[in-house]
Amino acid sequence: MNASRWSRKNILKQFGITIGSTFFPFSLWARNETGEPLILPDNPFYKRLAKPVTAITLGAGARGTVYGDYAIEYPEQLMIVGVAEPNALRNERYAKKHSIALSNRFTDWEDVFRQPKFADAIIISTPDQLHYDPCMEALRQGYDVLLEKPIAPSEEECRAILELTKQTSRIVAVCHVLRYAPYFIKLRELMQSGTIGEIVSMQHLEPIDHIHMSHSYVRGNWHNSKETTPIILAKSCHDLDVLKWMLGKDSKKIQAFGNLKWFKKENAPPGSKERCMDGCAVEYKCPYSALKIYHREQQRTYVFDLPKEKKKQADAILNYLKTSDYGRCVYRMDNDQCDHYTTNILFADGVTATFNMEAFTPWGGRRTRVMGSMGYLEGDMNKFKIHDFRTNKSKTYKTRTTDVDHYKNEGHGGGDWRLVSDWIQAVAQHNPNLLTSTIEASIESHIMCFKAEESRINNLVMDICM
Numbered sequence: 168m169n170a171s172r173w174s175r176k177n178i179l180k181q182f183g184i185t186i187g188s189t190f191f192p193f194s195l196w197a198r199n200e201t202g203e204p205l206i207l208p209d210n211p212f213y214k215r216l217a218k219p220v221t222a223i224t225l226g227a228g229a230r231g232t233v234y235g236d237y238a239i240e241y242p243e244q245l246m247i248v249g250v251a252e253p254n255a256l257r258n259e260r261y262a263k264k265h266s267i268a269l270s271n272r273f274t275d276w277e278d279v280f281r282q283p284k285f286a287d288a289i290i291i292s293t294p295d296q297l298h299y300d301p302c303m304e305a306l307r308q309g310y311d312v313l314l315e316k317p318i319a320p321s322e323e324e325c326r327a328i329l330e331l332t333k334q335t336s337r338i339v340a341v342c343h344v345l346r347y348a349p350y351f352i353k354l355r356e357l358m359q360s361g362t363i364g365e366i367v368s369m370q371h372l373e374p375i376d377h378i379h380m381s382h383s384y385v386r387g388n389w390h391n392s393k394e395t396t397p398i399i400l401a402k403s404c405h406d407l408d409v410l411k412w413m414l415g416k417d418s419k420k421i422q423a424f425g426n427l428k429w430f431k432k433e434n435a436p437p438g439s440k441e442r443c444m445d446g447c448a449v450e451y452k453c454p455y456s457a458l459k460i461y462h463r464e465q466q467r468t469y470v471f472d473l474p475k476e477k478k479k480q481a482d483a484i485l486n487y488l489k490t491s492d493y494g495r496c497v498y499r500m501d502n503d504q505c506d507h508y509t510t511n512i513l514f515a516d517g518v519t520a521t522f523n524m525e526a527f528t529p530w531g532g533r534r535t536r537v538m539g540s541m542g543y544l545e546g547d548m549n550k551f552k553i554h555d556f557r558t559n560k561s562k563t564y565k566t567r568t569t570d571v572d573h574y575k576n577e578g579h580g581g582g583d584w585r586l587v588s589d590w591i592q593a594v595a596q597h598n599p600n601l602l603t604s605t606i607e608a609s610i611e612s613h614i615m616c617f618k619a620e621e622s623r624i625n626n627l628v629m630d631i632c633m
């Protein structure tokens with residue numbers, strides 16, 4: 168089949184897929200080298216909505232904006248009717264974008280629950296340590312919830328949320344967005360349908376990228392594991408979750424090693440200062456220089472809430488670098504997150520997996536290898552290759568979410584907005600089966616993270632009991 172024949176229009180014609188305002192074509196999402204598409208069928212349980220689901224966002228930062236933007240793109244599905252955000256600029260920007268009435272704008276998440284219920288659902292995109300209380304309160308007041316990961320910083324709190332969700336029969340979708348990314352959906356389907364025989368073992372790598380590491384886990388919001396959550400939960404709960412989900416087997420045991428090896432005071436180069444702008448002698452050659460990352464290269468500046476006018480931005484960045492943690496030397500922070508973390512996992516039926524989180528890579532993007540009795544699968548989130556031992560032939564598939572022109576947000580391999588889409592349907596139909604990341608389904612991988620951390624700290628192999 169010629170690639171050009173597989174335009175979206177042709178695919179839709181070919182497979183008779185109807186697109187209304189609330190239907191999404193997931194179909195054309197990947198092609199192999201001959202241009203032949205892999206078909207991921209539309210969800211047959213999607214229904215046309217009579218009215219949009221209404222939601223209140225708690226925390227209008229990066230994630231709150233990603234989910235809120237879905238409402239801007241698809242107003243017939245989702246309407247944001249309230250916001251709680253202490254940062255005045257973000258609160259104002261979010262309220263303006265969603266035309267939120269003044270009476271529905273709050274500075275703190277608790278203020279929302281002092282009002283009578285005024286929406287169908289709550290989007291919880293506050294920092295890690297502010298997930299548990301808002302989620303419990305939302306459930307008590309009868310809201311459905313879109314809950315950012317991690318569910319909560321402790322196993323007890325995670326289990327309490329699960330219990331209350333069951334008692335109240337509400338919908339709680341955990342933002343394990345990789346479960347909704349076409350790439351991982353297809354990998355799982357291939358693994359579970361026996362394409363490479365019986366799965367024997369897996370290797371999964373999360374290369375954080377050294378700059379991302381320095382930004383988020385050395386200088387940024389998650390630099391202190393005690394004030395937020397350990398990196399295995401804060402960053403890698405996605406990975407343990409997707410591993411378990413793709414295998415479709417219970418996890419039995421976990422063992423972990425890891426530590427903070429590099430971003431420490433003893434590794435500070437001679438001549439370095441508290442801040443990169445303080446006349447650091449090695450600033451110009453340091454890969455982690457704040458001036459290089461944020462000022463010269465203008466990477467990751469979304470955290471600064473910069474003014475719209477371009478010419479004011481450079482000065483604003485310099486000002487932030489003088490005053491915020493983002494301008495501090497990476498070797499002189501009060502950080503404690505591991506910069507490398509290795510886990511071994513034993514699943515049911517003797518299947519084993521290794522997971523590595525690595526800070527020191529030049530790129531991000533998860534890499535996965537799956538060893539099966541009849542074949543081998545290897546992928547990097549952009550493409551994957553299947554080798555069949557029976558035919559000794561390989562096939563490579565490219566998965567580019569941009570092929571699906573209906574979805575403009577590609578975050579997490581397209582998973583971000585696909586999750587929102589499923590969640591809206593689940594809330595509207597009051598049917599948790601429309602989600603793959605319900606709280607019930609998501610909790611085991613969180614428990615794997617807690618046990619991994621216990622293993623790492625106490626040098627033990629931990630049993631995983633649900």
Ligand SMILES: NC(=O)c1ccc[n+]([C@@H]2O[C@H](COP(=O)([O-])OP(=O)(O)OC[C@H]3O[C@@H](n4cnc5c(N)ncnc54)[C@H](O)[C@@H]3O)[C@@H](O)[C@H]2O)c1
Pocket residue numbers: 225226227228229230231251252253254257274275276277292293294295296297315316317342343344388401579
């Ligand atoms: N699913 C994913 O892939 C993914 C990716 C990144 C982050 N996250 C998680 O999403 C959450 C938010 O992360 P982010 O990157 O958007 O952070 P962020 O700092 O950009 O946003 C958090 C927002 O919450 C606000 N906030 C703080 N206290 C509040 C309060 N009392 N009431 C209401 N709002 C309050 C902050 O001012 C901030 O604007 C975190 O838990 C994070 O771990 C998930």
